[in-house]
Amino acid sequence: MPLNIRTYHELTEPDRSGLPGQIAAQRRRVAARLAGVGRVVALMSGKGGVGKSFATAGLARALARGGWAAGVLDADFNGPTIPALLRIPVTGCTLHENGVEPPVSPEGVRCFSMALLLQDGRPLGFRGPEAESHVWRETLEAAALREFLADVAWGALDRLLVDLPPGIQRFQELAELLPAPPAVLTVTIPTTESRDAVRRAMQFARERGAELLGVVENMVDGPFTGDAGEALAREFGVPLLARIPWHPTQDVWDEVARRMEGVA
Amino acid sequence: MKFLCVDCDRQMLFEERQLPGDGTLAAAFRCPQCGRAVGLLTNPMETQLVASLGVKIGGTTIDPQPLETVRGMVTTGRDEAFAEGTGDGGRGTSVTWSVEAQERLARVPNFVRGMVKKIYADYARDRGLAEITPAVMDTARSELGLEGM
Numbered sequence: 325m326p327l328n329i330r331t332y333h334e335l336t337e338p339d340r341s342g343l344p345g346q347i348a349a350q351r352r353r354v355a356a357r358l359a360g361v362g363r364v365v366a367l368m369s370g371k372g373g374v375g376k377s378f379a380t381a382g383l384a385r386a387l388a389r390g391g392w393a394a395g396v397l398d399a400d401f402n403g404p405t406i407p408a409l410l411r412i413p414v415t416g417c418t419l420h421e422n423g424v425e426p427p428v429s430p431e432g433v434r435c436f437s438m439a440l441l442l443q444d445g446r447p448l449g450f451r452g453p454e455a456e457s458h459v460w461r462e463t464l465e466a467a468a469l470r471e472f473l474a475d476v477a478w479g480a481l482d483r484l485l486v487d488l489p490p491g492i493q494r495f496q497e498l499a500e501l502l503p504a505p506p507a508v509l510t511v512t513i514p515t516t517e518s519r520d521a522v523r524r525a526m527q528f529a530r531e532r533g534a535e536l537l538g539v540v541e542n543m544v545d546g547p548f549t550g551d552a553g554e555a556l557a558r559e560f561g562v563p564l565l566a567r568i569p570w571h572p573t574q575d576v577w578d579e580v581a582r583r584m585e586g587v588a
Numbered sequence: 589m590k591f592l593c594v595d596c597d598r599q600m601l602f603e604e605r606q607l608p609g610d611g612t613l614a615a616a617f618r619c620p621q622c623g624r625a626v627g628l629l630t631n632p633m634e635t636q637l638v639a640s641l642g643v644k645i646g647g648t649t650i651d652p653q654p655l656e657t658v659r660g661m662v663t664t665g666r667d668e669a670f671a672e673g674t675g676d677g678g679r680g681t682s683v684t685w686s687v688e689a690q691e692r693l694a695r696v697p698n699f700v701r702g703m704v705k706k707i708y709a710d711y712a713r714d715r716g717l718a719e720i721t722p723a724v725m726d727t728a729r730s731e732l733g734l735e736g737m
């Protein structure tokens with residue numbers, strides 16, 4: 325005779341653990357922290373090596389020069405480069421009751437990155453059982469992303485750029501943590517291989533409700549050939565914001581910033 | 589995760605959490621009707637998964653610290669990554685640390701020591717304790733769910 329066992333959702337007495345409530349509180353902290361941020365923009369690509377971080381830093385500095393209050397969250401925890409690209413020295417981060425003070429670049433870009441926390445040359449390592457660490461490592465990285473969003477005193481920003489690592493996993497985590505999906509700026513190089521990888525990422529972002537702001541094609545006058553930027557812009561009905569040469573001048577990034585902001 | 593006393597058809601209530609220090613976790617739940625208790629025992633992998641989510645079985649009475657999961661779980665952080673800013677949130681009263689507690693605190697990596705120290709100090713203040721001892725630290729770890737601190 326089977327036991328008559330009620331289901332999880334049928335048990336409604338107060339539960340001291342309140343795990344769903346704890347998760348909801350985490351989300352509220354993210355929303356509260358970002359209440360002063362005009363827009364979160366994720367810099368995304370389906371593949372590595374296209375210059376996402378380079379583009380993120382160039383765009384952030386241009387936004388700051390143009391008078392927009394800009395911040396960069398470096399979400400590439402295993403290959404963080406944003407502080408170096410923004411010329412921010414790695415020094416101690418100041419902790420206050422209400423969060424961590426983000427360092428500021430010479431142009432005024434606020435930034436937070438795992439590079440500010442890790443020992444020189446050491447990879448990101450987590451405490452925990454070594455066996456089957458792939459099961460929990462991504463969850464911990466998602467927790468780190470949540471804390472970078474919620475616990476850094478970003479203050480009032482017009483734009484918070486999020487430099488994503490290659491692939492789509494971190495975008496998914498970001499979209500789930502934010503009250504609404506972030507806007508997305510995609511970066512590609514001219515090749516067909518890049519086009520195909522970036523297409524998947526753009527499709528993934530669009531299916532999750534993200535607004536696609538446009539495409540930046542990087543490294544256009546070098547060894548790579550193709551028209552990935554134009555093709556992707558046409559296919560998704562978004563602007564090709566810029567074709568960035570190997571050695572872009574400050575003016576190039578300023579133009580990207582103005583076009584992204586619709587003031588060009 | 590919930591526990592049901594099948595005989596009484598009542599939801600069991602969280603009662604106590606213990607951290608043996610080997611990566612496992614023990615939590616006790618009791619039936620409010622018949623008083624029967626059961627223990628939830630998690631292996632290190634399961635404990636890690638819960639900790640990775642930044643949640644605590646049994647809940648917690650303290651506010652999360654800035655970058656709590658990062659500081660508590662990253663093993664390759666720089667010793668000088670964080671500098672404590674000004675202000676103690678208006679909590680005022682200082683507590684003292686016994687020699688043994690100071691020695692134990694000194695074994696905590698710099699990367700996370702400031703946060704650990706603050707959590708124990710807040711815990712002691714909230715309970716009117718003038719001195720933090722290893723016994724106070726052990727009790728706080730269990731009560732607050734400070735896995736691994």
